[in-house]
Amino acid sequence: MINPWSSKQYFDYEKLKKDFGIENTDNFFNHYLFTRRLIFGQRSISYIEFAIKNKMPFNAVTGLMPSGEMHLGNKITIDQMMYFQSLGARVTIAVADLESYATRGISFEKARNIAINNYIVNYISMGLKPCNIYFQSENFDMQKTAYVLSNETNMSELKAIYGLEDSSSILHVNAPIIQASDVLHVQLGKYGGPAPTIVPVGVDQDPHIRLMRDLAQRYRIYNVKKENTGISVYIRGKNDPHEFIDRAVEILSKNLYKTEINYEYRSIKISNSVPEDDIKIDIILANLEKDFNDMTFIGPSATFQKLETGLKGGKMSSSVPDSLISLNDDPKEAERKIKNAVTGGKKTIEEQKQFGGNPDICPVFELYAYHNPDNEYVTRVYDECKGGARMCGSCKAEAAENISKFLKDLKEKRDESMTKINDYLMNKSL
Numbered sequence: 001m002i003n004p005w006s007s008k009q010y011f012d013y014e015k016l017k018k019d020f021g022i023e024n025t026d027n028f029f030n031h032y033l034f035t036r037r038l039i040f041g042q043r044s045i046s047y048i049e050f051a052i053k054n055k056m057p058f059n060a061v062t063g064l065m066p067s068g069e070m071h072l073g074n075k076i077t078i079d080q081m082m083y084f085q086s087l088g089a090r091v092t093i094a095v096a097d098l099e100s101y102a103t104r105g106i107s108f109e110k111a112r113n114i115a116i117n118n119y120i121v122n123y124i125s126m127g128l129k130p131c132n133i134y135f136q137s138e139n140f141d142m143q144k145t146a147y148v149l150s151n152e153t154n155m156s157e158l159k160a161i162y163g164l165e166d167s168s169s170i171l172h173v174n175a176p177i178i179q180a181s182d183v184l185h186v187q188l189g190k191y192g193g194p195a196p197t198i199v200p201v202g203v204d205q206d207p208h209i210r211l212m213r214d215l216a217q218r219y220r221i222y223n224v225k226k227e228n229t230g231i232s233v234y235i236r237g238k239n240d241p242h243e244f245i246d247r248a249v250e251i252l253s254k255n256l257y258k259t260e261i262n263y264e265y266r267s268i269k270i271s272n273s274v275p276e277d278d279i280k281i282d283i284i285l286a287n288l289e290k291d292f293n294d295m296t297f298i299g300p301s302a303t304f305q306k307l308e309t310g311l312k313g314g315k316m317s318s319s320v321p322d323s324l325i326s327l328n329d330d331p332k333e334a335e336r337k338i339k340n341a342v343t344g345g346k347k348t349i350e351e352q353k354q355f356g357g358n359p360d361i362c363p364v365f366e367l368y369a370y371h372n373p374d375n376e377y378v379t380r381v382y383d384e385c386k387g388g389a390r391m392c393g394s395c396k397a398e399a400a401e402n403i404s405k406f407l408k409d410l411k412e413k414r415d416e417s418m419t420k421i422n423d424y425l426m427n428k429s430l
């Protein structure tokens with residue numbers, strides 16, 4: 001079981017993919033995080049590809065926990081958000097101030113300061129364009145949607161997904177529903193209506209993704225099913241299906257689909273469809289359904305990113321300050337941490353020259369791989385390490401120089417980024 005509340009580091013990504021049915025990424029996305037397989041899996045990313053190919057609206061949603069400081073390990077999510085934004089995504093970011101108040105006693109005012117000073121200002125300096133950032137405690141649409149979603153969730157299900165026990169706090173029930181609502185409410189009519197939605201996450205968040213995808217489906221009236229020869233649509237619920245079927249048939253025929261109707265079985269068979277039409281038909285019907293169902297959602301898609309290893313090996317953790325580099329760290333402090341990092345190098349220079357190092361287990365190499373988009377450069381570092389032409393001391397110094405340049409750049413942009421904050425916040429009461 002994957003537990004989103006555990007501090008365990010997951011390394012066997014292939015096994016996780018197999019166990020939980022997470023699919024491989026394809027070659028559609030030409031970003032180094034995809035091509036280097038730092039994004040190692042996905043759920044239903046074909047919806048996002050479809051939206052991009054057909055120039056249709058889509059969302060990218062993530063959240064931040066306003067505690068501590070943003071560090072390099074969190075950067076991969078924002079790098080993805082910026083990439084999806086460059087491809088046309090409407091970006092929404094939830095500040096989980098309800099959760100930080102409930103679990104860590106951080107006041108809403110403090111959470112706001114942390115979110116702005118430690119996270120949002122860095123997002124802007126990194127290049128995130130204006131988008132919608134909101135605080136959970138202030139977003140009534142999200143809260144209302146969470147309340148409604150809870151009606152379609154029961155304890156047996158949450159126990160099965162999260163391993164909850166009778167002694168688990170109700171927060172463990174509320175938190176996943178709130179997260180589902182963070183992601184799904186951006187498809188409400190006032191935010192633009194149903195649209196494919198991508199959520200970049202670590203694999204530990206997969207239980208939340210599975211729950212929100214199930215919830216999205218449970219609220220749909222039109223249930224699009226891929227069958228061997230094509231697509232069928234089933235009308236969910238107990239209401240008289242005639243009107244739902246007639247309206248769907250009308251819109252499908254406008255899109256040149258031929259239909260066979262069975263009112264008794266509440267179904268429509270689309271006779272000239274192929275299984276690959278499922279996304280197109282789902283989106284067409286979601287856009288019809290939104291006129292009579294406020295809770296019309298397209299199941300969210302997800303990318304799963306690998307977790308960057310801490311500089312001391314294991315997980316980056318604020319309880320081990322030298323394991324991570326905060327984006328607010330002084331560049332000199334970052335250099336010191338990198339120079340003290342563990343590596344995949346051999347014990348002596350002679351051995352390193354003879355046998356080469358092991359960049360595949362080296363947190364210093366990850367600084368190159370996660371944070372430098374230049375493929376040629378990163379490949380050269382990898383090959384030189386493996387081939388014994390690169391020594392750890394100079395390699396660390398080079399990585400430290402790169403990272404401190406990045407941090408200096410963020411620092412220089414900080415004041416200017418601060419003046420732009422209101423272009424990002426949904427509630428602009430700064």
Ligand code: SF4
Nearest residue numbers: 344345357362385395
């Ligand atoms: S040479 Fe660089 S990449 Fe290779 S093991 Fe040493 S620090 Fe890591």
